[in-house]
Amino acid sequence: MENMANKVARIPNLVDWSTGEVRLMSAKCNSCGTHFFPKEHYQHRPGCSREGVEDVLLPQKGKLASYTIQYYPCPAPFKTEKKITPYGIGLIEFEEEKIQVTGIITETDLKSLKLGMEMETTILEMFTNEEKQQVVTWAFRAVK
Numbered sequence: 001m002e003n004m005a006n007k008v009a010r011i012p013n014l015v016d017w018s019t020g021e022v023r024l025m026s027a028k029c030n031s032c033g034t035h036f037f038p039k040e041h042y043q044h045r046p047g048c049s050r051e052g053v054e055d056v057l058l059p060q061k062g063k064l065a066s067y068t069i070q071y072y073p074c075p076a077p078f079k080t081e082k083k084i085t086p087y088g089i090g091l092i093e094f095e096e097e098k099i100q101v102t103g104i105i106t107e108t109d110l111k112s113l114k115l116g117m118e119m120e121t122t123i124l125e126m127f128t129n130e131e132k133q134q135v136v137t138w139a140f141r142a143v144k
């Protein structure tokens with residue numbers, strides 16, 4: 001677990017590290033059982049009564065369902081002070097929740113990527129803001 005002091009999420013209500021693990025903030029509809037991300041996405045299924053929607057954290061670990069490698073910088077509004085090119089974009093499946101989430105792949109040898117491999121949710125430091133805080137977003141990395 002990295003030191004999360006002095007870190008602030010780029011966009012609120014997407015990623016949580018208060019439990020000691022970095023996890024995505026999802027929600028589950030208890031009418032139809034659908035998980036969704038971001039959790040505010042309540043218009044998830046036409047015809048569903050959407051009753052009993054509750055916030056849930058996704059598991060820290062999922063499986064790599066698909067990926068691509070980008071050789072150009074992330075386009076705006078994404079902003080980072082780090083040179084991350086080339087970088088991977090992974091589609092991570094959380095099997096039990098039946099949801100797939102896309103994110104940048106960090107701290108991983110891109111040549112080692114294989115479909116089905118175990119990945120974990122982590123954070124990517126983007127830039128330092130005017131309050132000297134590290135602004136972060138979620139990312140995924142291979143489980144070591």
Ligand SMILES: [Zn+2]
Binds near residue numbers: 045048051
């Ligand atoms: Zn529903």
